[in-house]
Amino acid sequence: MRRSSKPKPISCPPPGSILVPADSPLAAERLAEYQRDSPVPPSPETDSGSESLKLSCQPLISLSTGMPEASTNAETLSSLTSSFKDKMKMDKVRSVGGSSTHSVKQAQDLDQKKVTVQVGDRYKGTGQSSRRRLQAANLDITRAFQTCREEGTTRLDLSKSNISNIPTSVKDLTHLTELYLYSNRLATLPPEIGCLTNLKTLSLSENVITSLPEQLASLQVLRVLDCRHNRLTEIPSVVYKLVSLTTLYMRFNRIRDVDPELGNLVNLTNLSIRENNITELPGRIGELKSLVTCDCSYNQLKHLPPEIGDCTQLASLYLQHNQLEDLPMEIGNLTQLCQLGLRYNRLKCGSIPRTLANSILLEEFNVENNCIATLPEGLLASLDNLNSITLSRNQFTAFPSGGPAQFINITTLNMEHNKCDRNALRILDLEENYLESIPAEVGRLRELTRLILQSNALTQLPRAIAQLSQLQYLSAGENYLAFLPEEIGSLEALESLYVNDNPNLHSLPFELALCSNLQIMSIENCPLTQIPAEIVAGGPSLVIQFLKVQGPYRTM
Structure with missing residues (x-):
């Protein structure tokens, strides 16, 4: 909405006051x-x-x-x-x-x-509309420094203040331990920043920083340096002199190379260099013995240095969205690893070493969108702590070898967009889970001969079951089925049907009489109130005869 050019009235002056002309x-x-x-x-x-x-x-x-x-x-x-x-x-x-x-x-x-x-x-x-008005600082930095010095405050927050430069009077704040300057317009810091020798946390994220002064090296007790979302093309050399650092954030800059002097930062526990243009990591990264979290995702890495295996305290290693072609054997030395991000790389057969089985604390195995067709024998079965496996968008033609043991503790398994021949599946056993429904896609398993759905929480079976023309054995007992689909009559190869112990099953479809090869049918502990009690008491054979005589298929 456009503002009216007509000025709005303002309050009257108090009694006894006068309006003073501008030229008075x-x-x-x-x-x-x-x-x-x-x-x-x-x-x-x-x-x-x-x-x-x-x-x-x-x-x-x-x-x-x-x-x-x-x-x-x-x-x-x-x-x-x-x-x-x-x-x-x-x-x-x-x-x-x-x-x-x-x-x-x-x-x-x-x-x-x-x-x-x-x-x-x-x-x-x-004048200017407020919609077009630029954000600006309602802050006098010099006064803020003065107040901080007078009050002896050890934490100073000047974030989101539209600051483009820091006054040299910052040198007087030698008592500061925390300084927050994020979300401003800073391109660098003054050399006087080196006077803040007690500083432990320095936050510079979301600025336009292209360099840092050498005087920063004087901050020998600095623990946290946050330079996320800036315009750095390299990690400034002065950073490698801050040997007291435990946390270094360099996410979302324009960094291409990481200097071997990274190995100087022996106290680092948390390193984030994600979302840059880094093509390789230096071998001296292995000297970071205290490193617990390392995030190198969204870069251009093709290989990892073998020395990564020397970072034995690593619990989280994020490498997703790179160009990794292989993993070093030494990655198996990371026995404390709980999180390993490998999705969206260029890993292929043989590029995942068998030694990864030593990382028994891994909670998730996700290699989505690589070029993998096989995994090392027994790898997944060795990782007892896994609860999620994602193998989607690869080249798998069959489930990984290792047998059912590799899926014992798994709650999520994703193998979509591979080259598995789903039509080759003969037996699908889903007994004793908490399934409330079966997807219609089960109908695509055209070669299925045994479908076991016993002891779940199903209320119905999908109509697509009619497409399972080779199905011989169907077990759906101990559920909550209210009816069987009419399409069950299409299962001409069906020999055994178990629908026992379904307390909500009051009727059976007439089409069941069309299952000409049906030899065994279990209907115990089902109410079946829509069928005469004496018929039900006569057993499954009499029930089938009743359905044939009473239904529209009695002449068949």
Whole structure:
């Protein structure tokens, strides 16, 4: 919605007050008094993105201390604002030497800028729409430093303040232990940052930093350095001198190389260099004996150095979304590993070493979107702690070798988009689970001969069961089936049917009589109230005869 150009009325001045004209000597006198008494020292930086109101003589401004409030007369405010803008234009034109056309253009540009007039505790704005107004810092950094020094605060948060540079007075904050400067517009830090020798946490994320000063090396007790979401093309050399670091975040920069001096950071426990353009890791990464979490995902890595196996405390190693072609045998030394991200790489047959079976604490095995056709014999069965296996989007033609033992503790198994011949499946045993439904896709298993659904929580069977033309054995007892689908009559090869102990099964479909090869049918402990009790008491054979005689298929 566009703002109305008509100025809104503001509150009347209190009784006894008067409106002081802009060119009155009294206005200038009161302005001087206000600046002397103001608790905030004057600063060349603006607070709201507005132009600084600095005139050579008597600027118009309404002040809350010693200055009267504006009149309710809307025309008065409009005329004052217009007079002020004319004054600014005239001063601008006079101060610029050159053609009058250029001066007029500058005056027009100035006319589009924001002018703020304070009325009591409120601000009246003209010019730029608030929708287009840039975010700016409502913060005097120099004063914030002064307050921090006076109060002895060890934690200073200047985040999201639109700061583009840090004053050199930062050197006085030697007592600081935590400094948060994230979400600003910093391109670097002043050399004086090196005076903060007690600093333990420095957060610089979400800026436009391209370099760090060498003086940062003086921060010899720094534990956490956060440089995420900046514009670094390399890890600054000074970072490798911060041997006290335990956490280093360099995510989402433009880093291409990691220097071998990374090995100097022997106290690192948490390293994140994800979402960069890194093509290789230095062998000295093996010197990071304390490393617990290492996130190198979303880079361009093709190989891992064998020395990664020396980081024996690693619990989480994230390598997904790289170009990995293989894993070193030494990865089997990471016996504390719980999380290993390998999805979306270029791993192929033989590229996953058998030694990975030593990482028995792994909770998930996910190699989605690689080029893998087989896994080392018994690998999954050795990883007893696995609860999720994802092998989708690979080249598997069959389930990994290792037998049922490899799936004992698995709650999720995903093998979609492989080359497995699903039609070759002959037996599907899903007994004693908590299944509430069976997907219609079961009908695609055209070669299935045995389907075991015993002891679940099924309320119905899918109609697609009719497509299982080779099915000979169907066990669906001990469920909560309310009916059997009519399509069951299409199972001409069916020999054994178990639907016993379904407490909600009150009837059977007439189509059941079409299963001409049916030899065994178990219907014990089913109410079957829609069939005469004496028929049910006569046994399954009599029930089948009843369905044939009473149904539409009696002539068949």
